[in-house]
Amino acid sequence: MEGAPVDxxxxxxxxxxxxxxxxxxxxxxxxxxxxxxxxxxxxxxxxFFDQISHPDPRKAPSSMPAQLFLQNPQDQxxxxxxGGQIVTDLALAPPPxxxxxxxxxxxxxxRRNAWIPSEEVRKVLVAAATNSPxxxxxxxxxxxxxxxxxxxxxxTVHELVLHYLGEAEAAKRKVLTASDVxxxxxxxxxxxxxxxxxxxxxxxxxxxxxxxQGAGRxxxxxxxxxxxxxxxxxxxALLVKLRSFSLAEVEAEPFGDLERPDxxxxxxxxxxxxxxxxxxxxxxRLLLAELPQYLNKAKESLIRLPKILAVVKKILENLDAGxxxxxxxxxxxxxxxxxxxxxxxxxxxxxxxxxxxxxIFQKSFELAVDVIEQLIExxxxxxxxxxxxxxxxxxxxxxxxxxxxYFSVCxxxxxxxxxxxxxxxxxxxxxxxxxDIFAKVLVKEPSNVLVINNMAICLLYMGKLKDSxxxxxxxxxxxxxxxxxxxxxLNICTLYELESTVCLEQKLSILKLLIHYKGDGINMACxxxxx
Numbered sequence: 001m002e003g004a005p006v007d008x009x010x011x012x013x014x015x016x017x018x019x020x021x022x023x024x025x026x027x028x029x030x031x032x033x034x035x036x037x038x039x040x041x042x043x044x045x046x047x048f049f050d051q052i053s054h055p056d057p058r059k060a061p062s063s064m065p066a067q068l069f070l071q072n073p074q075d076q077x078x079x080x081x082x083g084g085q086i087v088t089d090l091a092l093a094p095p096p097x098x099x100x101x102x103x104x105x106x107x108x109x110x111r112r113n114a115w116i117p118s119e120e121v122r123k124v125l126v127a128a129a130t131n132s133p134x135x136x137x138x139x140x141x142x143x144x145x146x147x148x149x150x151x152x153x154x155x156t157v158h159e160l161v162l163h164y165l166g167e168a169e170a171a172k173r174k175v176l177t178a179s180d181v182x183x184x185x186x187x188x189x190x191x192x193x194x195x196x197x198x199x200x201x202x203x204x205x206x207x208x209x210x211x212x213q214g215a216g217r218x219x220x221x222x223x224x225x226x227x228x229x230x231x232x233x234x235x236x237a238l239l240v241k242l243r244s245f246s247l248a249e250v251e252a253e254p255f256g257d258l259e260r261p262d263x264x265x266x267x268x269x270x271x272x273x274x275x276x277x278x279x280x281x282x283x284x285r286l287l288l289a290e291l292p293q294y295l296n297k298a299k300e301s302l303i304r305l306p307k308i309l310a311v312v313k314k315i316l317e318n319l320d321a322g323x324x325x326x327x328x329x330x331x332x333x334x335x336x337x338x339x340x341x342x343x344x345x346x347x348x349x350x351x352x353x354x355x356x357x358x359x360i361f362q363k364s365f366e367l368a369v370d371v372i373e374q375l376i377e378x379x380x381x382x383x384x385x386x387x388x389x390x391x392x393x394x395x396x397x398x399x400x401x402x403x404x405x406y407f408s409v410c411x412x413x414x415x416x417x418x419x420x421x422x423x424x425x426x427x428x429x430x431x432x433x434x435x436d437i438f439a440k441v442l443v444k445e446p447s448n449v450l451v452i453n454n455m456a457i458c459l460l461y462m463g464k465l466k467d468s469x470x471x472x473x474x475x476x477x478x479x480x481x482x483x484x485x486x487x488x489x490l491n492i493c494t495l496y497e498l499e500s501t502v503c504l505e506q507k508l509s510i511l512k513l514l515i516h517y518k519g520d521g522i523n524m525a526c527x528x529x530x531x
Contacts, residue, residue: 125267302359422438
């Protein structure tokens with residue numbers, strides 16, 4: 001990148017995000033699973049499941065890099081402190097998933113459950129619905145999931161406190177466990193809202209046992225229901241949130257591409273009559289399509305996502321042709337048809353966001369630009385934020401001039417535009433200028449700890465290490481909940497190590513804060529403590 005302080009450009013991105021208004025603070029966008037509940041304290045069971053979006057694992061550190069997020073309504077560019085370099089990191093965030101099974105009656109359910117099965121699956125479903133004696137042996141094509149973990153996940157914060165600070169400090173740790181809540185969906189909501197993600201994983205295992213899909217049951221045939229599938233969707237999302245990617249992959253493997261006959265209502269005529277459609281939430285399809293990229297298999301995700309997009313487009317074609325979503329010549333009212341088109345267009349946009357993010361992660365920048373331009377056409381109301389995203393992508397590619405052209409269409413008074421100018425300054429090594437620009441945002445949003453974080457990075461590159469540390473420490477003291485974000489903690493612990501090789505006490509002071517302010521979902525690697 002010409003004029004930039006980096007030797008390497010990183011393109012680690014997010015998929016489908018929910019704005020975090022709870023556990024991490026309103027300025028942090030990390031797809032925290034509790035975000036839905038902070039705005040909807042007691043949603044229905046059905047809406048609860050579909051509002052859980054899979055998280056943003058690449059935004060959570062392991063040991064390095066530390067990621068600093070600059071949040072905007074639909075996109076964000078992060079600066080990272082990586083071994084003495086600043087690296088730009090782009091992520092697009094589509095609108096939250098629609099509320100599946102929300103109030104609205106059977107037509108709403110039919111519309112949201114619609115899907116086009118493969119020809120092979122369609123034949124099986126027809127045979128099952130008509131009790132045909134010619135139905136083939138399906139043993140090898142059924143979905144046979146089971147919980148892999150034999151033991152419950154433990155609270156890693158408690159374990160680290162016990163190791164470093166002793167039993168007295170560990171006794172101060174009061175967080176919910178799977179046994180402390182009701183053994184149902186409400187208990188699962190309570191755990192997620194409290195940030196107790198590991199405990200929530202444990203509870204999903206217990207709930208899935210009720211369906212014969214608990215520990216040790218993988219490979220055994222069972223009947224599926226919308227609730228059991230939603231539980232699996234939630235469990236896999238929680239595992240990805242915890243960055244347990246390999247475990248998520250193993251537990252997701254029995255679902256394949258979700259094109260199995262026993263995942264459709266028609267397979268169970270005795271239970272659901274002639275109800276059509278799939279039991280699989282659309283968000284679960286996206287989650288499993290994106291999962292390979294978290295395991296360094298982004299090319300596989302770029303194969304799976306277009307397949308989903310092709311089905312969505314075919315459904316829209318069917319609706320435009322006066323047919324049902326699956327191509328059936330059944331008539332529905334014009335009002336229902338309009339609602340169906342609205343839903344599936346929104347799903348098309350969601351898939352495009354996923355494709356764009358995966359393309360960036362794979363460094364397929366030409367594809368990413370093409371998809372973002374498609375999104376601009378489909379979302380004219382979101383043009384400014386998408387133009388800003390394109391500008392930030394140009395910064396990653398080192399084309400400052402093109403980036404400034406994209407940024408020029410935005411309102412210069414908006415927070416996003418001010419941050420964009422700061423990012424341009426960073427690419428030109430103008431760290432004092434970038435610091436001053438970010439400071440303008442802080443005047444408008446004094447509690448924006450992520451802007452403070454970027455200011456701290458600028459101070460570091462200006463040779464003001466102590467000032468950088470003090471800025472972050474002040475943020476922690478004033479905003480103990482929102483500033484206890486993994487990326488910020490990893491950054492400050494990295495700065496402590498740059499300042500002195502003897503910094504254990506400083507790290508332990510942060511650990512003491514986590515006892516009281518964080519659930520069990522935080523990745524303790526952010527403190528860089530050796531166990």
